[in-house]
Amino acid sequence: MAHADTMVHKANQIALFFATFPHDEAVEGVANHLRMFWAPRMRREIISYVENGGAGLHELADEAVRRLVPVPDAH
């Protein structure tokens, strides 16, 4: 993704939708959304972003990203 702020913004939007759910359900909701709809490349980028501090990420998004497993692109 070209800009980290765009990525963070998108992840936070997802987190805000799930924020009204019980905590575990919310975290899994965000994680599952990222697994289902974000391409592996985008997931790798946000995983890397969290590994580097994850500045600006909603806490649910942060926690959800930590549940993701990076997947390589096909070559």
Next chain:
Amino acid sequence: MTLIHEPDLGTPARQSEVLVTVEVDGKMVMVPAGTSVMRAAALAGVGVPKLCATDNLEPFGSCRLCLVEIEGRRGTPASCTTPVEDHMRVTTQTPQLAGLRRGVMELYISDHPLDCLTCAANGDCELQDMAGAVGLREVRYGYEGANHLDALKDETNPYFTFDAAKCIVCSRCVRACEEVQGTFALTIAGRGFDSKVSAGGHSFVDSECVSCGACVQACPTATLTEKSIIDAGQPDHSVVTTCGYCGVGCSFKAEMKGNEVVRMMPFKDGKANHGHSCVKGRFAWGYATHRDRVLSPMIRSKITDPWREVSWDEAISYAASEFKRIQAKYGQDAVGGITSSRCTNEETFLVQKLVRAGFGNNNVDTCARVCHSPTGYGLKTTLGTSAGTQDFDSVEAADVIVVIGANPTDAHPVFASQMKRRLRAGAKLIVVDPRRIDLIKLPHVEADYHLPLRPSTNVAVINAMAHVVVTEDLVDHAYVQERCDPAAFARWAAFVAEERNSPEALEATTGVSAADLRGAARLYATGGNAAIYYGLGVTEHSQGSTMVMGIANLAMATGNIGRPGVGVNPLRGQNNVQGSCDMGSFPHEFSGYRHVSDEGVRTMFEDAWNVGLQSEPGLRIPNMFDAALDGTFKGLYIQGEDIVQSDPNTKHVTAGLGAMECIIVQDLFLTETASYAHVFLPGSSFLEKDGTFTNAERRISRVRKAVPPKAGLADWEITIALSKALGYDMAYSHPSEIMDEIARLTPTFAGVSYDRLEELGSIQWPCNEGAPNGTPIMHEAGFVRGQGLFMVTEYVPTEERTNDRFPLLLTTGRILSQYNVGAQTRRTANVVWHDEDRLEIHPWDAENRGINDGDLVTITSRIGETALRALISERMQPGVVYTTFHHPDSGANVVTTEFADWATDCPEYKVTAVQVNRTGQRSEWQLDYLALREATTQVAGSSTDTR
């Protein structure tokens, strides 16, 4: 092929469980009670002469040609206005009746031009037919008396003429305008001999006429005649096909002479339109033969090079070699494709197959990304399937109609006519829209509630409506208990019942009167069958998917899903939005909305396609632009989609495209996107190919080839050629074989085939073993997902906020005469009604800025600026401005932002904070645009203007 003549039974069908038996000229016929004698006779095979009667209009009884004798009755009643009775015995021909009819015809013909041989209706004139039918041999009154033969002709409408000299004042046109279209633009002015058809005292083009063509179709003489028929003469054969414009999916007869279309006539047996049409489908098909059509494949190395016309082989070979080169250099995932909702199911299926199987990745997306992707997400989550719940005819059983963020009289006009008919018959109407759309007040239609919300507050409004339903105990508890997930319902009910979601608490946020909102919610919940229809005013928001779920919540809570007259009904924008989504155009799912990670499904596709497939979602359209700017995405195959004009933040889109190394555009014209392309593959219009479209009611209808592809190949053939050149061979000899494959691989399409479509006319999916004839109404026995799932829909304000610098909210929409990016309709005479996009602004906002109607004004957002002429309008609420996006030089999307729906990335077109000021010149972007357009549309060695 022959010209299809649909029978006209004279008066409309009646529904009744009581059947009566009638004898007509000795023939017995059984018909529903309430049927007219004329219709019963027609069903018995007996034609009664008629002029003022036609079976899509209520009987009128004015022409007196259809007189009959009925045993036991005095006189000669008009068969059109006389209902049948059990054991009635009717005689349609006696010497007395013949004399009466000849007398009537003599009167008509005494005041009618005797120019049959040179008349445009020669061969298709009911007056002429009736003269023959009644045996007219003389006109005893002569032709010298007072007459209307010098009446002036009105030729102002670009598509049809009104020749008053030929009018017999049968009122069919007036009644068609009222009953079929619901516009009431025509009337009979004057009395007695002075009676004449009038477009409200105006010329047709200046009147309220919307050019739907219903009057022209109804006219039994040459009074109202298509100019194309005047020019070309009567057609000699016809092909039934499906309109290529909006998501209503009207059936038409393409009426032809040789390989030339001379008229598009709405098909009475079309289940979506029942013989009605709008100005686009009926008349605006001239783009298919417009001189701007590109008919030769073209290639170029750089977008600043002139295009070079080449053979199909060279173009395909070049495109394939470029994609191979890119994948070899940047990786398998460095290319992708975009399918189009303007193309057929078969074509979109092939493009996504090419991407998944040929390119070897899931980087395929579709234009539904920017319109109804939240519908797919929201309805699948709550109900279990990504589609509307009803057929269009369901509206006829609705008691309360709710229209949210849709403008059906402009964007879905044929369905709007059906809706208006139901409203005139007494259904209640609630409109939720920032603008005063036409539907709010029309002849004999007036909304019971208009909730003029502030743009971006949809979810707050739907939560407030739900608050009223829950706290006033208007919930259909039996329905919810039987059909829905109880825990999810309890959670949702507790959430919406919170005081912060009350209409009063949200009034300041939404701008909607709490009293009106409560009234609307009560009406929806208690007014009988309540149906919600919504459009892009729901989906194109940062909470688009949330709002769709909110709508589904409300419908489930009040028991308004699962039978006729109710439901959740997305009004789809383009003709095949539903179909392109069904066909697996999204990067995360195969046809039938099955995720690519589903191993069983993926294995089935791998076996069928004989290739390994990726299990991870690919890139969405905005992700493709981002990846291009990152340098990881370099090639894009775009079939029939103009993303430069239609997608938000034009500068970002063009920057992304500019960073790619090979863009293949397959389209009819050199679109705005084609300015950034390296390969142009000339596509085929809907008239030039076989296939199917799926409309907003899940109705799969045949598209039939009326003329050969002008550039030589249908779009599906082009995709096959490209795939073969890339090394992945797809062997189909006809689109029916593609549909057969779709049916094999997609459970909801399992029972669909071209043979079944021929047999049934059209089919609404799901069509399979459980529903062999399709499914007009979904979720009848229970929700597709099992239990309906209530979702908590917290209102999250958009980040696009007004402030001192950008104090107005811009929202966008469509107009009746133009379609989407306008590539088609701008190349027709429809420009008479809309030759430029204008900025609608409330008089207060205009006055504060010293803006007069027609002034050129700048519209400035945080990301861009454009200039349009102002249209001062009280449709707008103060603080909100509006424009359309049909003309590329308007640059509407230069100012729209990249804020988007949280779940699907559907852009927030409906909310952009802007400032508006008077100006004396076009914006910098507009000036640059014109220069770039000039530079990127040159064709080497050609003087043809391909723009």
